[in-house]
Amino acid sequence: MHPGRVWRHGDSRAVRGPVLYWMHREHRAHDNWALVHAIGEAKAAGAPLAVVWCLSPRFLDAAYRQFHFLLRGMRGTAETLREHGIPFFLLQGDPADEVPRFAATHGTGLVVTDFDVLRLKRAWLGQVREALACPLHEVDGRNVVPCRMASDKREYAARTLRPKIHRLLPEYLDPFPSLATEASGVAAWKAPVPDAMAAPDWDALLAAHPADRSVPALTGPDAPVPGEEGARRTLETFLTSRIHRYEKRNDPNADAVSGLSPYLHFGMMAAQRVVQRVTASTAGSADARASFIEELVVRRELADNFCLHTPDYDAVTCFPAWAQGTLDRHRDDPRPHLYDEAALEKARTADPLWNAGQTQLMRCGVIHGYMRMYWAKQLLLWTPTPEEAMRIAVRQNDRWALDGRDSNGYAGIAWSLGGVHDRPWGERPVQGTIRCMTYNGARGKFDVAAYIARMESLRGGGQARLPKSPCQRQ
Template sequence: MNIVNPGRVRRVTDGVGGHGPVVYWMSRDQRARDNWALLHARERAQARSVPVVVAFCLSQTFLGATLRQYDFMLRGLRETAGRLRALNIPFALLHGAAPEVLPSFLHDLRASELVTDFDPLRVKRGWLREVAAAAGMPVHEVDAHNVVPARLVSERQEYAARTIRPKIHRLLSEFLEPFPELSQVSNVTVPYIAEPDFEEALRWIRVDATVAPVALPAGEDAAEARLLAFIAEGLSSYAEGHSDPNVDGTSGLSPYLHFGQLAPQRAALAAAQARHGGEGREAFLEQLVVRRELTDNFCLYNDDYDALSGAPAWALATLDAHRADPRPHVYTREQFEAARTHSPLWNAAQHELVTSGTMHNYMRMYWAKKILEWSATPEDALATALHLNDRYQLDGRDPNGYVGVIWSIAGVHDRPWKERPVFGSIRYMNSNGCRRKFDVEAYIRARSAAPRQLTLV
């Protein structure tokens, strides 16, 4: 009987590998616990009576990520490497993009199979195609990120949450299952892999160091602690606190989910098994499972997920019809980045983003919609919002981020609303709406500071 549901596994290529280990190319799911891809690699290795080796390919740059994101990621990987070492599973930190360094690593080990995790982003899909073509061995992709595998949920781009929700719910009982323990490797000779040098890795990368790391603890243990605290203290009130940025009502799990330090399925199991929760539990599971997996679906089946051309036809038409509308204010990217707009509320949200690496979801919607209203063109607005989101958010460069921005600016997964200047029939938000939701002045007082000089790249 398979440990991993075959519906999670996609055979990318066939081939005849060597007689060496099964290699798990860790990428999106950076954890030893609760990792279906690693469990599948371990299962394949046991069938062949060979060891399993984990390899992570560290790119010098990646989609505009800064020192903030690399620092958080490498702190988590350090913990994961130690956890794997305790299980007698070597961890290799390879310096370079996967197509540049992974094929030779596989060849040197005489690897028998390659297993990797699922990622819907264009660059990751491109890397997988290149590596698979060069590997000459069986290559498997395992969806260790979605509760219900994205490729199994739907074979096309879904229009909205209401169209993907029944497809996910129909399969949820099959895939929302407990994780088995990852057993220690024994009775095989494990190849020597040099211990990763994480300090040297930080020196080797070529990223913008002016966006400083944040003090948020990283890694699997920190992710688990945050999850347990949220289930105990925040799950029941999640439905109310989710729309008030002055209340610590969000789960705080987004950075850990983004870097794969926590399995979304572990969070879903914890919420589903909690003895309390009520409406809060239902709201959390809707965001964690349905809404998050909807963003993976969008990026998997729409290659223009980060461009205006990826928006629905009605949104493109309405934005185009209002392209020449006078804007009340027009700011440059540099002015947005430095929080130098006329709006204390918007500036406070931008300051929170720059200093903390996070922003409340409700404020991120308002923040992006005001960028649309105060930019010369919709194209400029989308480019600015994505640049700032990816540069400062710990969870930037992610399907949730791309879809959140293009939903706000170009109506993805939404419907036409009342027509207004600049927005057309894109859903509108303003500060008065925020005032009806929460204490705007308290938010501004808590997050505002004199705009600091930023080094722009």
């Protein structure tokens, strides 16, 4: 494994005592660099290894839908780990308390964990690091080129990050070792651990979880299947039947995109595995494959770069100076409509295209990528201030989207509302020089009526009663 993936906190004394891998972003057993690193450290020290995962009662605006997807996926991952002889222990509560407590109880010699850029995760990491009596290693298994290696500052735009990523990409595209080979030869875990941690009842955990049930789980025939196996099948189906259409990815009716974002968000699949699979494939044209890798690597890694270097990534203060200035100059412009969050959430606006996007978000747990931009941008026009537009966009996306609460989401919203990674365009009321997207512009790009009709069919109906596949991959 490339050493550039590991960020070491604490001294570099020899490991004495078990190695723990605290998993919290990369929810997978296979193709997981943090796990590979933890196994390597355990073997080198002749120490036992365990994976710990902490179920917290809340996480940002995640609701029942997201906890359902996560817990169902984690059940499979825990089983895979056990099949490979790696103990898995489930903790419950605030990870900042529970992880150090477990580590202290078991005289842990090293904690290895996932790299994450969100404020809450950075705070967890800081608290855990303070409380631990042993070193902590952070491993970037999310980005193909580790975020800190690609750049040490906030990048201006995709064009400034792209050459840095491409220069390092060959070095970091090393093949993943097989879990079976890696896991053999690790010292056995002997210390007793309570049954509730060692053999969790996943159904009971989900049933007792306090998550908001007004955002229901996605369970219909078109719903993404949680976990590593669901991720693998989604990737293979994309390669065999859709990547050749990827150049039509801005058409929400074209069924051209991968549908991988929930899996990538929850770390149920490594982006690096997707890149390796796509580059080894001859499916679709070379242009389609290159465009897909641009989104998956450059755009996605730009989002982590943005959040790592911009702690106010979900506030208007993160917008570039030109964007804050133009929005300020248009603060007092009359808005064409004003809606409160309740009306927006119920998709009750005068714009049927926006309502269709919001309906897709609530019913399918995603919005098509093109519609996501349109959806966010209209909020500037319909709310009294940019601050309120930002608040609503973040809350709705984090609450309803399966892939929300993600650096991609915060960067996408900041791009749409505040020109982050973009440039000034022609001046218009309210939006100033922020790039605008209009209903007529959308009509010129795709069959808006067909998209609206598809999403209308979802309104008021359960997933199981839907006509053919309105949710499928948007």
